[in-house]
Amino acid sequence: MAKKKKSSNSRTAFRKHHQGRVRGGDLTRDFTGGKEMADLSRGERVSGKGDLTRKRTIVSETESEEAASKAELISGRVISAHGLKCKVMADDGSMYECAIRQVLKSLSIDGRSAVVAGDFVWFRADTPQDGMIERVADRHGIICRTSRGQQHIIVANIDYLLIIASAAQPGLKPVLIDRFLLTAKQCDVEPVIVLNKVDLVEPTSMQPIIGAYAAMGFRVLMTSAEDGTGVDYLRELLQGKQTALAGQSGVGKSSLLNVVQPGLGLAIGRVSTDNDKGRHTTTASQLIPIEGGGAVFDTPGIRQFQLWDISAGEVAGLMPDMRPYVSSCRYPNCLHLSEDDCAVKDAVADSRIDARRYDAYCHLLEDDLLVED
Ligand SMILES: Nc1nc2c(ncn2[C@@H]2O[C@H](COP(=O)(O)OP(=O)(O)OP(=O)(O)O)[C@@H](O)[C@H]2O)c(=O)[nH]1
Ligand SMILES: [Zn+2]
Numbered sequence: 001m002a003k004k005k006k007s008s009n010s011r012t013a014f015r016k017h018h019q020g021r022v023r024g025g026d027l028t029r030d031f032t033g034g035k036e037m038a039d040l041s042r043g044e045r046v047s048g049k050g051d052l053t054r055k056r057t058i059v060s061e062t063e064s065e066e067a068a069s070k071a072e073l074i075s076g077r078v079i080s081a082h083g084l085k086c087k088v089m090a091d092d093g094s095m096y097e098c099a100i101r102q103v104l105k106s107l108s109i110d111g112r113s114a115v116v117a118g119d120f121v122w123f124r125a126d127t128p129q130d131g132m133i134e135r136v137a138d139r140h141g142i143i144c145r146t147s148r149g150q151q152h153i154i155v156a157n158i159d160y161l162l163i164i165a166s167a168a169q170p171g172l173k174p175v176l177i178d179r180f181l182l183t184a185k186q187c188d189v190e191p192v193i194v195l196n197k198v199d200l201v202e203p204t205s206m207q208p209i210i211g212a213y214a215a216m217g218f219r220v221l222m223t224s225a226e227d228g229t230g231v232d233y234l235r236e237l238l239q240g241k242q243t244a245l246a247g248q249s250g251v252g253k254s255s256l257l258n259v260v261q262p263g264l265g266l267a268i269g270r271v272s273t274d275n276d277k278g279r280h281t282t283t284a285s286q287l288i289p290i291e292g293g294g295a296v297f298d299t300p301g302i303r304q305f306q307l308w309d310i311s312a313g314e315v316a317g318l319m320p321d322m323r324p325y326v327s328s329c330r331y332p333n334c335l336h337l338s339e340d341d342c343a344v345k346d347a348v349a350d351s352r353i354d355a356r357r358y359d360a361y362c363h364l365l366e367d368d369l370l371v372e373d
Pocket of ligand 2: 339345
């Protein structure tokens with residue numbers, strides 16, 4: 001019963017989307033096969049003939065509706081996209097392997113990103129497991145990286161980048177948080193910093209770092225999957241939002257989601273005691289629907305995110321506490337390390353910039369971006 005309702009909902013959503021497209025006449029990325037395209041071109045051919053145009057448009061909408069319902073398109077979300085095959089989760093939770101209709105590929109500017117993880121799509125099911133993607137919804141909130149001048153979308157339609165770090169086991173590494181903050185800033189997605197495993201430390205020991213990030217305007221929360229600290233707040237935050245998970249292995253990403261949504265049953269890894277590192281328990285991309293709306297996207301592409309796409313010279317400008325000073329340095333390409341007349345270093349010297357933050361900046365540059373390879 002519930003299933004039936006859902007599929008008619010998806011069709012309505014599809015029709016709405018489709019109608020908007022036909023009215024706007026913008027079919028650059030959408031395509032549902034022969035019929036609607038033909039309708040549109042006929043509609044255009046009669047344009048300029050007064051009332052007739054309007055009538056033609058109405059008729060074409062009705063016909064489109066029929067075509068859409070005949071087509072039995074299913075709406076879903078792309079979990080992962082590899083080459084020409086995509087893993088798609090339908091709204092009812094069933095999984096499909098989908099191919100991408102040729103015209104979507106040729107209409108996309110960069111053939112590789114016709115369909116990406118996180119896309120909302122409409123597809124035709126050929127079998128209970130296989131389908132063909134017919135349309136892709138417009139994207140917002142894209143997390144991407146640019147390598148060799150080419151933009152590569154890791155996941156689309158994201159509201160929050162949830163940066164999870166742990167207070168201990170493994171110990172807190174602000175430099176990792178900073179990396180993800182830079183990514184969020186660059187991609188224009190709101191970051192949320194989560195300091196997990198606070199049950200393992202004295203809460204007051206976390207105050208300086210929380211204070212530093214909060215002062216820069218970032219949202220920071222303390223959580224424990226073990227004793228439940230901050231879990232209700234996190235649950236509320238995730239509701240109705242599309243969230244991408246980031247954070248090093250073993251910080252407790254799966255554990256946290258399991259307590260946010262009891263019954264989820266995500267596999268939990270053990271942090272190995274010899275090197276304090278997690279074991280990358282989660283290897284495949286997954287989409288975790290949140291009860292009451294929203295979803296969490298967990299993809300190795302983000303977990304393993306490095307600063308490939310950010311050049312050393314850009315980093316300070318992406319850090320809110322350093323940004324105000326960078327344009328006052330003597331050299332426009334100043335890296336604020338050993339250059340003369342550096343406004344950033346001056347600001348560190350008289351404490352306008354926190355020395356620990358500057359230290360983190362230097363480490364970030366030296367460890368990640370100034371390595372010869
Ligand atoms: N004390 C304590 N332990 C935790 C907490 N959250 C997770 N752990 C433990 O940390 C270990 C790793 O947890 P996971 O949830 O698998 O970590 P993950 O970030 O999902 O790891 P990957 O899948 O490898 O990326 C497990 O042994 C958990 O029981 C917490 O809040 N407090
Ligand atoms: Zn400088």
